[in-house]
Amino acid sequence: MSWADRLLFVDRRIIFLFVFVGALVPIIAPIGLGVTVSPPVQQVFDRIEEMQPGDAVMIAFDYGPSDGPELDPMANSILRHCHFRGVKVVGLSLFPLGGVDMAIARMRQLADELGAADGVGWVNLGYKDGAQAPMKAMGENIASVFPTDANGVPYEEIAMLEGLRNYNNFEMAISLATSILGEWWINLVNAQFGIDVAIGTTAVSAPKYYAYMEAKQTLGVIGGMKGASEYEELVERHYPQAKGLSRTATMGMDVQSIVHLVIIFFILFGNLMFIVTRGKKEAK
Amino acid sequence: MKRQIPIMLAIIASVCPVIAFFFPDRWINEWFNQRLDAWMVIIASFALLLGIVSMIQVNIHKIRRRARGWGFSIIILVTFTLMAAFGLFGGQGERADGSLYPFTWMFQFVFSPLQATMFSLLAFYVASASYRAFRVRNVEATLLLIGALIIMVGRIPLGTLIHPLVPDIAEWVMKFPNTAAQRGIIIGAALGAASMSVRVMVGIERPYMGKS
Amino acid sequence: MELQLPGFGQWIAAFFTLFVFSFLYKDNILYRFAESVFAGVSFGYYIGLAYINTLEPNLFSPLFGDFSSNWSLLIPFAFGVLLYLRYVPKLAWISQWSLAVYIGYYIGVNLLQRLHGEILPQTKGTMLPLNVEFGQLIGNLVVIVGVITVLIYFFFSSPHRGPLKPAARTGIYFLMISFGASFGYTVMGRISLLIGRLTFLVDEWARPLVATVFGG
Known part of the structure; x- marks a missing residue:
């Protein structure tokens, strides 16, 4: 086996080690690189910025713990943004594997860091099975599928929800989605009920949503940790009160920079070795 | 009878949402369709739990036969029972004193780290696969590589440091060529799925009948 | 702190x-x-x-x-329970009733989602104007050519001959660029998950532990 072959078939644990160290170092010693904002994220921010105090937004927490590093910071900054603007947030979840607990945790964080009280600035309606069925039902009457909030308080008894009967009473719906749920918010809820829908999604799903965004089926896409860091940046730029609050996505993007470089190096190096070995084989 | 009833039920259930869509203000919508949506939430809930019966059967069978790794089956059944009991006989979220219900505690400190870490292993495998399999063998593979590199450089803060236009190039790729391809996939898949739906709606395809 | x-x-x-x-x-x-x-x-x-x-x-x-107002909920309750008859071999056929309603409903909803929520708006979104400024014109042409060629690649499964051949080939090129972009995003997504776990280990476990034990 030639030296190039040996490098090509190196034990993969050595590659693992490079990735591990590349990720760990910037976490222990953050670098602090800047953030540039892209139009799809700006559009979502601007739409909330246009709203008046007292307007309502529906946020669907359609993701689980494995998407937390990407979608938690999005949720945090959107919740903060709504809080600063005095926009009411109605949270819910249609994703079975942990969505409701992600919603509980994010809203608890909002209450802890900014003092937003349950039932005043936000309400968490909890989780429902059936995905499209509750999506359709909410077009007529939200309480028909969410008779209580996540704490068991009846819908009609929550003062903040007064006048919020169906999608018509909301300015927009935001789905923080992994899997196909975000697409259903677009091709069912937006298509059939006309409410503006914005999508916050994992990086893996982001490319697909561009097709919906360009067809004006969603008004913006916040894609992955990068999108989340952009939203963090926008909120901090416009609201000085946000200074000092956690910005986990922005910190994470430092790490992304380093690990991407490691992986790009491996891709290019792998190809170089491939070309060298192919050249030798052809010569033989 | 055994064959006709499910076919009739499937046709009725599938036509209801379609009728409601075309006659949104008519009596069928108010009287029946909204109720059907609310009912489906309940039926879907039962359906979600269907697989659990098989899971219990498989693991009990494994323990009885002392099959390889039967000890792990015991762990599965014990943790399953514990978590289910916390859910059935407790609450969710925070108690009034600020402490967590055991169901939520287990989610936060057991389920959450396990699921998140399992998926995070993919970071290592994607790196190793990039090194071993990402080769510029032909035009297609080269385009794949170029697309990947543009995004990997254009979407990180370092990309801006290399040149301020780098993020714009990445955005252009996403907005035009990527949109075109994704749109082709969406339309293609939707045509396939829609025709499949029609086949089920008229009873040609019967996925609810199983193999029998 | x-x-x-x-x-x-x-x-x-x-x-x-x-x-x-x-x-x-x-x-x-x-x-x-x-x-x-x-x-x-x-x-x-x-x-x-x-x-x-x-x-x-x-x-x-x-x-x-409040049974008298909500008795109709017995219907979905019954359909839900009937699903489990599939585990009783002699009565398994009855579970097909529930399954038929469940699948039927979602098939009907799905048909509308696909036709009304995807095919129509996505097709409309591809009918782009060509009397626009140069940069936008290029972009619009890329989208129009891309969508058509990708669909040609998908829908003509017979061997691509004549003008179909270069069209389908172009379609593949568009798909490859998009899959490449998706791969780039996938890398980012997977690393995000790793960052999440390492941040937890460092900030919530190791740092407080080290600081308390060694008096940081």
């Missing part, structure tokens, strides 16, 4: 995280243990989730709290 040792929950979470990471070195009993706990807890979670969030508030509470 007052430093505290990591709490019991953090210790549990940290150990499980490390158990799973140990798989990277090689398969071992700690990983297998973590995997089994994960499977058990996930299934248990479904039960609690469905009961607390759907079955209790949407079915049991209204049905047993």
Whole structure:
């Protein structure tokens, strides 16, 4: 086996080690690189910025713990943004594997860091099975599928929800989605009920949503940790009160920079070795 | 009878949402369709739990036969029972004193780290696969590589440091060529799925009948 | 800030995280243990989730709290329970009734989603103007050519001959650029998950531990 072959078939644990160290170092010693904002994220921010105090937004927490590093910071900054603007947030979840607990945790964080009280600035309606069925039902009457909030308080008894009967009473719906749920918010809820829908999604799903965004089926896409860091940046730029609050996505993007470089190096190096070995084989 | 009833039920259930869509203000919508949506939430809930019966059967069978790794089956059944009991006989979220219900505690400190870490292993495998399999063998593979590199450089803060236009190039790729391809996939898949739906709606395809 | 040792929950979470990471070195009993706990807890979670969030508030509470107003809920309740007859061999055929309603409903909803929510708006979104400024014109042409050629690639499964051949080939090129972009995003997504776990280990477990033990 030639030296190039040996490098090509190196034990993969050595590659693992490079990735591990590349990720760990910037976490222990953050670098602090800047953030540039892209139009799809700006559009979502601007739409909330246009709203008046007292307007309502529906946020669907359609993701689980494995998407937390990407979608938690999005949720945090959107919740903060709504809080600063005095926009009411109605949270819910249609994703079975942990969505409701992600919603509980994010809203608890909002209450802890900014003092937003349950039932005043936000309400968490909890989780429902059936995905499209509750999506359709909410077009007529939200309480028909969410008779209580996540704490068991009846819908009609929550003062903040007064006048919020169906999608018509909301300015927009935001789905923080992994899997196909975000697409259903677009091709069912937006298509059939006309409410503006914005999508916050994992990086893996982001490319697909561009097709919906360009067809004006969603008004913006916040894609992955990068999108989340952009939203963090926008909120901090416009609201000085946000200074000092956690910005986990922005910190994470430092790490992304380093690990991407490691992986790009491996891709290019792998190809170089491939070309060298192919050249030798052809010569033989 | 055994064959006709499910076919009739499937046709009725599938036509209801379609009728409601075309006659949104008519009596069928108010009287029946909204109720059907609310009912489906309940039926879907039962359906979600269907697989659990098989899971219990498989693991009990494994323990009885002392099959390889039967000890792990015991762990599965014990943790399953514990978590289910916390859910059935407790609450969710925070108690009034600020402490967590055991169901939520287990989610936060057991389920959450396990699921998140399992998926995070993919970071290592994607790196190793990039090194071993990402080769510029032909035009297609080269385009794949170029697309990947543009995004990997254009979407990180370092990309801006290399040149301020780098993020714009990445955005252009996403907005035009990527949109075109994704749109082709969406339309293609939707045509396939829609025709499949029609086949089920008229009873040609019967996925609810199983193999029998 | 007052430093505290990591709490019991953090210790549990940290150990499980490390158990799973140990798989990277090689398969071992700690990983297998973590995997089994994960499977058990996930299934248990479904039960609690469905009961607390759907079955209790949407079915049991209204049905047993005010039966005369909500008796019609017996219908979905019955259909739901009938699903489980599939595990009783002699009565398994009855479970097909429930399954037929369940699948039928979602098929009907799906048909509308696809036709009305995808095919029509996506097609409309591809009918782009060509009397626009140069940069936009290029972009619009790329989208129009891309969508048509990708569809040609998908829909003509017979051997591509004549003008179809270069068209389908162009379609593949568009797909490859998009898949490449998706791959780039996938890398970013997977690393995000790793960042999440390492941040937890460093900030919520190791840092407070080291600081308390060594008086940071």
